[in-house]
Amino acid sequence: MNFNPELDTIKTYEAGKPIELVVREFGIAPEDVVKLASNENPIGTSPAVKRAIIDHADKAHLYPDDSMYELKAALSERFDVGEETIIIGAGSDQVLEFISRAKLNETSTVLMTQVTFAMYEIYARQVGAEILRTPSYEHRVEEFLPMMAKHTPDVVYVCTPNNPTGDAIPHDDVIRIIEAADPDTLVVIDGAYMEYAAAKDPAFRLDPQEILSYPNAIYLGTFSKAYGLGGMRVGYGIAHPDIIRALYKMRPPFNISTLSLAAAIAASRDADFVPRSLAVHREQIGRYEAFAREQGLRYIESYTNFITYLFDPPYDATSIADTLLRQGIIVRNLASYGLNAIRITVGTARQNDRLFTGLSEALR
C-alpha cells in the first residue's frame, strides 16, 4: 500500500514509557514504579475536578456544548481576553495540528530551535513543510533573527519554557522575535510550562493578552501540566480573531469530550490547586539542583516541571536510563534528540527519594 511520501520522513512520536510496560517487562509491582518521564503533575488531580468528572458521568451519552461557552468564559476571565480570541483543542497538541494544516503545505518552511518539542516537526512534515533549526539546543534570539530574515519561514515555533531542555526565553526577547517576523510569518508561542516560568522569574512571563495584540502571533496553553489534567486532553490557543477564525475551519466537531470539558471548567474554578502544585514543585526542584551539585552533574537551569541532567563521558544517558528502568524508575532519555542527557519530571518527595537513590547507584 502506498501512503503520502511525506510519511517516509516522519518518525512516530515516542511517548514516555507507560507504567504497565515496566510491570510487564521487569515484573515490578505497579505501586513500586516511579514514572518521571512525561511531565505529568505529581500531586495528581484536584478533588474538585474529580467531583466534576463523576457529576458528569450521566451526561456521557450527550455531545458536549460545542461552543465550549463556559470554558471559554473561564479562560477569558483568567487572561482578560475576548472569547473570540480563544480556540480549545484536545490538548494544545491539537491546536498545533490545526496551525500546521491551516498555514503550511509542501512549499512552506518552519523554524524551530535545535532541540524542542518533537510534535512541531511531525505536524509540519505531515503537510510536507521543510524544517529549519537554529544551531544551539537552547533558544537563542540572536540565532532566530538572522534565520528569520534569511528564510522568511511560514511558522516560527518558540517553545518557552522549552521541552525537553527546560530553558526559557525572557519576555523581551520573545517580543523581539515577534516584532522581527514578516507579517505573513505566524509566531507560535508554546507556553505549556508558563505557570512554572512565571512563578520562578516574572521576566520570563508571557501574557496571552499581549501576544494577541500582534496579528501574527498565537499563544498556546494547556491544562496538562500545572493544572494536572494530562489524561483529559484539554489545551487552548489565544490569538487575534482572524487567526482563530482560520483555525476553526480545521476543527472537528465536539473535539473535547463532555468529561474533559467538565474537568477543565472545574480546574479553572479551583483557585488552590495550581499554587499548591507550584509550591511542591519549588521545594522539590531545589533538591534536584542540590543533588546535581553533590554528584558533579551539569544541568540546564529549569523553568519547567522537569530538569535535564547533562552527562559527560564515560557516563552515557542510555545506559543510565536503562539502569533506572530496571529499578522501576522511568525517566526520559534524550539520546534521540542528540543530547547525552536525561529529562526527569520533578515528582513528589517520595518519588524523588527513589530517583536520587537509583541515580547515585547508576552513577557509581
Ligand SMILES: *Cc1c(COP(=O)(O)O)cnc(C)c1O
Ligand atoms: C505537554 C506539552 C504540550 C501540550 O500537551 P497537551 O497535553 O497536548 O496539551 C505542548 N507543548 C509542549 C512543549 C509540551 O511539553
